[in-house]
Amino acid sequence: MKVLKFGGSSVGSTESIENLLGILKELYSKGERPITVLSAMSGVTNLLTTLAENAAAGQDFDKSLEELEANHFAIVKSLIEVRCQNPVLTQLKIYFNELEELLQSVYSLRELSFQSKDLIISYGERCSTFMISKVAEQYFPESSYVDARELIKTDNRFGNAQVNLALTEGLIKEFVSDNLDKMLFVTGFIGSDEKGRTTSLGRGGSDYTAAIFGSVLNAERIEIWTDVEGMLTADPRIVKKAFPLPVLSYTEAMELSYFGAKVIYPPTMVPAFLKRIPIIIRNTFNPSFPGTVIQYDSGNSEFPIKGISSINSVSVLNLSGSGMIGKAGFSGRLFTLLARKQINVILITQSSSEHSITFAVHPSDAIRAKRLIEQEFELELDANKLLPLEIENELSVLAIVGENMKQTPGMSGKLFYALGRNGINVRAIAQGSSEYNISVIISQKDLSKALNTVHDAFFAELKKTLHVFCLGTGNIGGTLFKQIKTQHGFLQENNDLEIKIVGISNSRKMLVDAEGIDLNDWKEALDQKGMAADLNSFISQMKELNLPNCVFIDNTASESPTQYYEEVFRSSISIVTCNKIANSGSFKQYKTLKDTARNFGVDFYYETNVGAGLPIVRTLKDLMMSGDRIIRIEAILSGTISYIFNNFNGESSFHDVVLNAQKLGYTEPDPRDDLNGTDFMRKMLILARDAGYALEATDVKVDAILPQACIGAHNVEAFYEELKKAEDHFNQLKEVAAKEKKVLRYIGILENGKVEINLEMVDETHPFYTLSGSDNVISFTTERYIDRPLVVKGPGAGAEVTAAGVFAELVNVGA
Ligand code: ADP
Numbered sequence: 052m053k054v055l056k057f058g059g060s061s062v063g064s065t066e067s068i069e070n071l072l073g074i075l076k077e078l079y080s081k082g083e084r085p086i087t088v089l090s091a092m093s094g095v096t097n098l099l100t101t102l103a104e105n106a107a108a109g110q111d112f113d114k115s116l117e118e119l120e121a122n123h124f125a126i127v128k129s130l131i132e133v134r135c136q137n138p139v140l141t142q143l144k145i146y147f148n149e150l151e152e153l154l155q156s157v158y159s160l161r162e163l164s165f166q167s168k169d170l171i172i173s174y175g176e177r178c179s180t181f182m183i184s185k186v187a188e189q190y191f192p193e194s195s196y197v198d199a200r201e202l203i204k205t206d207n208r209f210g211n212a213q214v215n216l217a218l219t220e221g222l223i224k225e226f227v228s229d230n231l232d233k234m235l236f237v238t239g240f241i242g243s244d245e246k247g248r249t250t251s252l253g254r255g256g257s258d259y260t261a262a263i264f265g266s267v268l269n270a271e272r273i274e275i276w277t278d279v280e281g282m283l284t285a286d287p288r289i290v291k292k293a294f295p296l297p298v299l300s301y302t303e304a305m306e307l308s309y310f311g312a313k314v315i316y317p318p319t320m321v322p323a324f325l326k327r328i329p330i331i332i333r334n335t336f337n338p339s340f341p342g343t344v345i346q347y348d349s350g351n352s353e354f355p356i357k358g359i360s361s362i363n364s365v366s367v368l369n370l371s372g373s374g375m376i377g378k379a380g381f382s383g384r385l386f387t388l389l390a391r392k393q394i395n396v397i398l399i400t401q402s403s404s405e406h407s408i409t410f411a412v413h414p415s416d417a418i419r420a421k422r423l424i425e426q427e428f429e430l431e432l433d434a435n436k437l438l439p440l441e442i443e444n445e446l447s448v449l450a451i452v453g454e455n456m457k458q459t460p461g462m463s464g465k466l467f468y469a470l471g472r473n474g475i476n477v478r479a480i481a482q483g484s485s486e487y488n489i490s491v492i493i494s495q496k497d498l499s500k501a502l503n504t505v506h507d508a509f510f511a512e513l514k515k516t517l518h519v520f521c522l523g524t525g526n527i528g529g530t531l532f533k534q535i536k537t538q539h540g541f542l543q544e545n546n547d548l549e550i551k552i553v554g555i556s557n558s559r560k561m562l563v564d565a566e567g568i569d570l571n572d573w574k575e576a577l578d579q580k581g582m583a584a585d586l587n588s589f590i591s592q593m594k595e596l597n598l599p600n601c602v603f604i605d606n607t608a609s610e611s612p613t614q615y616y617e618e619v620f621r622s623s624i625s626i627v628t629c630n631k632i633a634n635s636g637s638f639k640q641y642k643t644l645k646d647t648a649r650n651f652g653v654d655f656y657y658e659t660n661v662g663a664g665l666p667i668v669r670t671l672k673d674l675m676m677s678g679d680r681i682i683r684i685e686a687i688l689s690g691t692i693s694y695i696f697n698n699f700n701g702e703s704s705f706h707d708v709v710l711n712a713q714k715l716g717y718t719e720p721d722p723r724d725d726l727n728g729t730d731f732m733r734k735m736l737i738l739a740r741d742a743g744y745a746l747e748a749t750d751v752k753v754d755a756i757l758p759q760a761c762i763g764a765h766n767v768e769a770f771y772e773e774l775k776k777a778e779d780h781f782n783q784l785k786e787v788a789a790k791e792k793k794v795l796r797y798i799g800i801l802e803n804g805k806v807e808i809n810l811e812m813v814d815e816t817h818p819f820y821t822l823s824g825s826d827n828v829i830s831f832t833t834e835r836y837i838d839r840p841l842v843v844k845g846p847g848a849g850a851e852v853t854a855a856g857v858f859a860e861l862v863n864v865g866a
């Protein structure tokens with residue numbers, strides 16, 4: 052014998068009812084006569100509750116009731132042959148008339164008791180089950196509608212009635228043995244008390260009805276048919292990457308569902324557990340999928356936890372004071388009091404100093420709990436042995452669950468690391484002594500982010516998602532998007548990493564979409580759907596969305612975004628940037644940014660500030676971290692100046708070389724912006740700071756390449772004229788160099804905490820003698836690299852290599 056239960060969404064439409072019939076037909080054809088427990092059509096219990104409450108508040112209910120009736124009628128009309136429809140419609144009409152009368156009474160009395168509410172909501176299950184039994188009759192003539200109020204006997208706690216198992220068992224056994232050859236369709240969720248008054252078993256209680264039938268009848272299995280593939284690792288509405296679990300133990304299922312996984316009603320597990328009857332959760336819309344088996348043992352699993360669940364809204368009360376220390380029975384008194392008044396305590400933690408007890412309750416119980424405690428502990432409070440009680444609201448509980456946790460150390464470390472790195476503050480912690488569950492209390496606004504972060508951390512085999520906000524869509528930004536798009540598949544496969552661009556802004560427009568912006572047509576999307584750019588609002592949206600593993604990329608060269616860096620770090624968001632302004636501003640700012648990033652456990656990557664994609668910043672960092680000491684750094688870090696001096700070696704005049712470099716796009720529109728050495732100075736300054744020197748820009752001595760007249764020229768044309776006039780100066784330099792078999796190089800040097808940038812002549816023994824194109828080169832002389840320096844050399848400018856550098860660091864944030 053099997054018991055099948057179909058939930059609201061499985062009976063909510065013609066399509067789903069057809070699926071349900073298909074599942075039953077297969078069993079029927081094998082000669083099986085399962086018991087089918089049905090819920091109300093989806094949304095109906097909620098609707099009836101609202102109508103009843105509205106009626107009590109004097110509001111009209113007619114229109115909604117008519118719609119509800121029409122929905123049921125529509126199903127009858129599409130699924131039952133015309134000639135058989137009438138009696139079904141008539142019976143449904145009777146139900147709806149009764150319902151209307153009841154609502155009318157509530158409306159007239161302006162009063163709604165739990166008892167009346169139970170009677171009103173019972174129509175949901177009665178209508179759907181009656182209707183479906185009649186649809187089924189067309190295929191299984193022995194179909195029979197069963198009103199569970201005749202069989203499930205409860206106490207009179209309306210709204211959450213407790214089943215009298217002994218009585219119920221007898222009634223079910225007798226009834227079923229008289230109807231063995233029938234296809235029974237039983238109303239879920241409802242029962243009746245000893246006086247025959249209608250009761251309900253608690254929201255989601257149809258699952259429980261199925262478990263009671265299954266257990267009383269010693270069913271071989273209880274199947275819970277719903278609209279997902281089984282019990283998933285987390286709530287799929289919040290965690291998109293949640294996946295179905297093949298096996299769970301009763302305890303695990305209980306812990307997961309108690310903590311909010313709605314898919315099964317927690318009390319369902321008890322009767323099944325006592326008789327060791329497996330519960331199988333399956334998808335009505337994909338019947339071939341095996342679903343989740345809930346059974347006695349938890350099965351083997353490659354993951355240390357089974358799932359993550361949460362309670363969206365809890366209130367926390369904290370009881371503390373010297374009066375508690377060493378007082379045996381104190382917590383006993385507290386919790387007995389709450390239990391006596393039927394206040395359900397969701398979670399308890401007590402500090403080992405016994406100085407405080409923190410516990411969580413449903414928000415609707417918080418004020419009552421506070422008052423009760425204040426009465427009970429009045430004397431202690433008056434004597435200041437207890438501090439005044441406070442309620443904290445807008446909190447959530449997140450729990451990781453799994454029997455394997457017991458054997459696996461480091462679980463809580465992993466949990467807290469993931470939460471900490473994403474800036475999620477943990478308000479209280481509890482671990483059940485069973486070690487099946489570690490729970491934390493966090494702020495409600497962080498819940499979705501926390502669930503996704505923790506899911507990523509524990510199910511590492513799955514892809515981790517980086518949520519990226521990009522500022523700047525110019526050469527580097529645009530190229531980065533191209534590279535990410537091309538590498539998407541590779542990253543997913545090889546790095547288990549998914550990069551989702553969720554925000555893009557340039558100086559004109561901005562677009563934010565938490566689901567991700569398609570990089571195939573980001574330009575069009577930004578143009579068409581984007582709003583007017585507003586950096587402040589872009590940053591606020593990034594903070595408010597509060598997405599896990601969030602990264603801010605600044606691909607601009609402007610100062611304004613750098614003003615926000617500190618705030619971004621404080622929101623636990625990492626930054627990757629090629630913009631050197633922040634690091635080359637005041638030393639104080641440089642230091643603050645580094646410290647803030649470290650304190651908030653996020654990354655600040657800026658390799659592309661110096662030498663584009665070349666590993667310069669990273670190399671320096673590695674040297675420093677491994678305890679080496681920098682003695683001297685020599686570098687050519689201006690691609691433009693490199694290009695110019697590399698080409699000023701033959702027939703062309705200095706003027707022509709510069710002009711040509713400009714034509715080829717190697718210089719800024721005004722070549723003096725490169726030749727004045729500011730950009731180079733900034734790079735040297737950043738390196739010096741990373742090497743441990745607290746320098747300011749004014750500490751860097753920059754030897755001008757250009758004669759004063761060139762620097763002072765009032766526009767670019769005038770500059771070129773002056774450059775022609777200075778030809779002798781440059782030729783002379785070149786000749787002196789040539790005579791000594793040397794070449795001209797513009798070199799930055801850091802030594803003894805001092806930075807200088809000079810135009811120098813170097814001979815062929817110098818590592819910078821041969822340098823091609825616009826290459827950068829840097830040599831580190833350190834305590835370890837003392838005889839022969841460590842040299843990094845290669846292309847140090849260009850959109851492709853810079854974007855690649857940014858990309859590499861982005862991937863590193865995900866690592
Ligand atoms: P039914 O109407 O079939 O009883 P419910 O709405 O009670 O279905 O439960 C199914 C829903 O539970 C799913 O649609 C899903 O959105 C939600 N849910 C929440 N947490 C989980 C979880 N961990 N695993 C599966 N489903 C979950």
Ligand code: ASP
Pocket residue numbers: 058059090091096097175239240253254255256257258
């Ligand atoms: N219809 C009831 C509810 O929505 C019972 C159930 O679906 O399990 O709570």
Ligand code: MG
Pocket residue numbers: 058255258313314315316
């Ligand atoms: Mg349910």
